[in-house]
Amino acid sequence: IGLADASFMGSGSERRYEDLCRNIINDMNQYGLSVVDDFLGMETGLKILNEVRSMYNAGAFHDGQLVHNQKPDAPSSAVRGDKIRGDKIKWVGGNEPGCSNVWYLTNQIDSVVYRVNTMKDNGILGNYHIRERTRAMVACYPGSGTHYVMHVDNPNKDGRVITAIYYLNINWDARESGGILRIRPTPGTTVADIEPKFDRLIFFWSDIRNPHEVQPAHRTRYAITVWYFDAKEREEALNRAKLENSRTNNAIISSTSQGHAQSQ
Numbered sequence: 216i217g218l219a220d221a222s223f224m225g226s227g228s229e230r231r232y233e234d235l236c237r238n239i240i241n242d243m244n245q246y247g248l249s250v251v252d253d254f255l256g257m258e259t260g261l262k263i264l265n266e267v268r269s270m271y272n273a274g275a276f277h278d279g280q281l282v283h284n285q286k287p288d289a290p291s292s293a294v295r296g297d298k299i300r301g302d303k304i305k306w307v308g309g310n311e312p313g314c315s316n317v318w319y320l321t322n323q324i325d326s327v328v329y330r331v332n333t334m335k336d337n338g339i340l341g342n343y344h345i346r347e348r349t350r351a352m353v354a355c356y357p358g359s360g361t362h363y364v365m366h367v368d369n370p371n372k373d374g375r376v377i378t379a380i381y382y383l384n385i386n387w388d389a390r391e392s393g394g395i396l397r398i399r400p401t402p403g404t405t406v407a408d409i410e411p412k413f414d415r416l417i418f419f420w421s422d423i424r425n426p427h428e429v430q431p432a433h434r435t436r437y438a439i440t441v442w443y444f445d446a447k448e449r450e451e452a453l454n455r456a457k458l459e460n461s462r463t464n465n466a467i468i469s470s471t472s473q474g475h476a477q478s479q
C-alpha cells in the first residue's frame with residue numbers, strides 16, 4: 216500500500232499534494248484502502264493530540280459501550296463475565312470552542328477527499344459524488360484490553376462511502392500495546408493490519424467491502440473518524456427512511472384511531 220508521506224502540508228507544495236492524491240486514488244482502486252503517513256507533520260499533530268487529551272481529561276467523552284472482559288485470566292475478584300468499558304467517544308462539529316485543531320484536521324481531510332473525488336482518471340472514486348460528511352467522531356480506547364468487534368461501518372446503504380481515520384498515538388508499538396486495526400477486504404483473503412500510529416491517516420470504503428476490527432489495546436489509543444457521504448446513496452437512504460417513517464406513523468394513527476373508535 217503506497218505509504219505516501221504527506222507532511223508537505225506545512226510546505227504546501229502543490230506537486231506533492233497531487234502525488235499524494237494520485238497515490239490515494241491508486242490505493243482505493245487497487246485495495247479499497249489507503250494509508251497516508253505524516254499527514255500534517257509533528258507540530259500540527261501534537262496540537263491535535265493535546266486538544267483531544269484536554270477534552271478527554273475534561274470528561275467530555277461519553278462512556279464507551281460496555282463489553283465483556285476479554286482477559287481469560289481475569290483476577291478472581293473480577294469474574295470473567297464482568298463488563299469493562301469499550302472506546303469512549305465525543306462527536307465534534309468543529310466550530311465549538313476548544314476544537315479548533317480537530318476542525319483544522321477535518322478541513323484538511325475534506326480537501327483531500329474532494330480532490331480525489333474530482334480528479335481525472337480516478338476510477339471507482341469517479342462513481343461517487345461526495346458533497347458532505349458526518350461530524351468528527353473522536354474516540355479513545357482506555358487501554359484496559361478493550362477491543363472493537365469485527366463489523367462493517369455501512370452494511371445497509373446509509374450513504375456513507377468512505378471512512379477516514381486519523382490516529383494520534385506517539386511511538387505506538389503494537390507488539391506490546393496491541394490496538395491494531397485489522398481490515399479484511401472482501402472479496403479476497405488478504406488481511407491489512409494497520410498500527411494506529413501518530414499522524415497517520417487512513418481511508419477505506421465504508422461498506423461491506425471492508426469488515427474491520429480493533430484488536431485489544433493495552434495503552435490509551437486515540438483516533439478521529441469522519442465518514443463521507445455519496446450524494447445519491449444518501450438521498451435514497453433518507454427517502455427510504457421518510458417512507459418508512461410515514462408508514463409507521465400511519466400505522467400508529469390508524470391503530471390509535473381504531474382503538475379510539477372501539478373505546479367509544
Ligand SMILES: Cc1cc(NC(=O)CCC(=O)O)nc(C)c1Br
Nearest residue numbers: 363366367368380396427429438
Ligand atoms: C462507534 C464506531 C466506531 C468504529 N470504529 C472502528 O471501527 C475503529 C477504527 C479504529 O479505531 O481503528 N466503527 C463504527 C462502525 C462505529 Br458505529
Ligand SMILES: [Fe+3]
Nearest residue numbers: 366367368427
Ligand atoms: Fe468501524
